[in-house]
Amino acid sequence: MTSRRVFLLHGLVGALPALLHAGPAAGQQQPLAGQGEAGELRDPAAAGRPRDRATQRDNDEYINQIEHRLQCTCGCTLDIYTCRTTDFTCTFSPALHKEVLALRDEGKDADAIIAAFVAKYGEKVLMAPKPEGFNIAGYVVPGIAILLVGSVMAVLMVRRSRLTAATAAAAPLGGEGTVPGASADEMERLRRELREFDE
């Protein structure tokens, strides 16, 4: 077994040329071929569940987007992509990922893959219900409720502001911008106070 120090050295030595040649063209996101020697871990079980090598398909945006729409069946409530790339102990999400890949290999598009999952696991596998039938209520009720309450509020506000304006016009005041019995100084002070209050 090679020591940790040797591996760190190998890693750093391996990193140098990589850094010197760093900078693949902007936008490229590709793992490069291995350059170093991979040693064995002292306690592999402590490093979590053994992992398969990631492939280009694991980073396929089309596949990932499909998996974002499907829930993992382990009970975590996360989508397949998030679950398989999060706690790394779930045994369900990697299997579901493979199912998605297999369906894609059969030539199915996103909708067909999702339909296949719904057929197999039920509607619960969808991260959000399809907007059809009763589910439409799920999407539109909050908006309708807000619009409805907002409309009632608007009608009441218009009605009350008109009422206030009418009452104010009919109020027996001492004149525009005055209060009965108030001196000019007091009026100015009141205006100043109100302005301060308004601001």
Add this chain to the structure above:
Amino acid sequence: MTLLGQFSLWTALLVGLWATLLGFSGRWHARPELGVAVTRAVYALFGVLVVASLSLWHGLITHDFNIEYVASYTSRNLPGYYIVSAFWAGQKGSLLFWAVMLSGFAALAQWLTPAKYRSLMPYVGAVTSSVVVFFVIVMLFAANPFARLPFTPPDGNGLNPQLQNIGMVIHPPMLYLGYISITIPFAFAVAALLARRVDAGWIQAIRKWTIMSWLFLAIGITLGMWWAYVELGWGGYWAWDPVENASLLPWLTMSAFLHSVMIQEKRGMLKRWNMTLIIGSFLLSIFGTFITRSGIIASVHSFTQSNVGYFFLAFLLAAGILSYTLLYTRWDRLEADVQLESMVSREAAFLYNNLLLVGIAFSVLWGTLFPILSEAVRGTKISVGPPFFNKVNVPLGLMLLALTGIGPLIAWRKASIRNLQRQFVVPLGFGLVTLAALMAVGVRDPYPLIGFALAGFVTGTLGQEFWRGTSARHVMYQESYPVALGRLVSRNRRRYGGYIVHLGALFYFVAFAGYAFRTEMEATLRPGDTVSLKSPFGHTYTFTHVGVSQFEQLNRVVSQASVQVAKDGAPVGVMSSEKRQHFSEPTPGLRQKSFEPSTEVGIRTTLQEDLYIVFAGSVEGTEEAVYRFTINPLVVWVWIGGLVLVVGGLIAMWPGGAAGGTLRRGQAGYEVRLAGTTSGVGT
């Protein structure tokens, strides 16, 4: 000590019942000494629950594994601070935490409330004691933290590794404190209704409590986001999980209350609405607890399922029916003093703001409960996750952001065209410039585009407010600009504290919009291998795998994978991510693995973006490692926003503000009608 704990709980039950019955009976109206007795009973309730809490802590610290709770959540090798935090890590302990903190708040309310509100205090004591009694009953009959095992295991199960994080030491108590402290404003509201004293007095009495409660919830929610981000390893901070939603609900309604209560203070309007909001906020806090503890909705956060959910459901229904019935009986007394004068006014803007905040709360509640509803109606189980919530709530959130910028620009009572022109030019300019700049650099995604543009608009509004106030002081008092700014804020704490809170909220929105641009990839690397990932800001990071090292640390074996990171070829340092295998050691030399290995992410934070790396595991037990690399733009602004929001809240609630003065001015101002000042004034 468990005997003492049990005895304390039973004593708490009796003392709490006494305070509840005496307070609600109203006999203290004729015999004032009975009112004092209620206050003393509230203090005593706190005292006995402190004794119960100390008994549980004693069991935790002394590793008394015969106590089922201690054995379930601790182990001998658990670090000390997690043993302390284990007090609230489990269902039973958190119930005791809730009860003792609530009784503490209730005692503080009795102690600190000014004498002029004394006539409300026996009722307040009765309400708070009845809630405490409920929690004590749940503990005594369904989830007793002092329950003993029939045997004593040599070691405990230990604390879930994901809870062994500083965020989890602080986040739950903060959230609990938020939930718990809502009870105090609720108690004052009920007391005001019972005492038929529904003037602005009760609102004055609870002002600091409402801000404090809102702040605790905000801190708790933000810390929960931070914990999820640094601990769970999925690269995000909000998943619209039912338990997350449950914490957001009372925060939203409290936010609505904090706005609408200003209308009541200044104009004597919205009295019924404010009562409805404060009662609703309390019920939502209980609802959140019900969701978390009942297991009725699938959640990654839920406590172990138990029958305490039924207790909470019964309490929720009883509290809801009694409170709203009481409100109904006092409905006529809550008539507004004045009516709205214009639909284009600050008051109207507050109403729109309330509509949106409560609307968002409703949509979150609706989405959270929709799976249950769907199953009841159609018999089909469905899931409602982030795609649903984002679709429904993002447009509402953007409208709310717009109102954050619009509200402060409109005059109270009635805005004139001149007022609107004068106020909107600069903020709209900020918004349009932001929009143009983003479109120029190629941003086309509509929601983030609108979000950033609105953020520019709100920045303009806030900047204008601070600039006008500061420059006015500079001119009037010849103060330097920093001094003028400091005095502006310190002398108008509530207003400018509120603006600082808005600034914090603005940062949240900016961070949320930035999240849309995250990029990520998985890669398998052997030591020396390199992979690159492009940032949405245009530069490229390269990650070179250094190796995986294993070592022991505290109560775990750590497998640490490290990468050398370079930005556009320039080295920026080494980042590491870990797998941690925790173990317990019931007897020296005998180790047992406890829990599945957990993941510790590596994060490098800048104001621009976070580099987020996760060691997913090794291939065939070698140093060949599988990583997930993520670039998360603008994430740090969530945490900065949280900090700014807290600072703003503290400024707004700091003693010595002008709330009383504002109220007096408001009342004085509106007792007379001054036609000449109804338009075109104010900012």
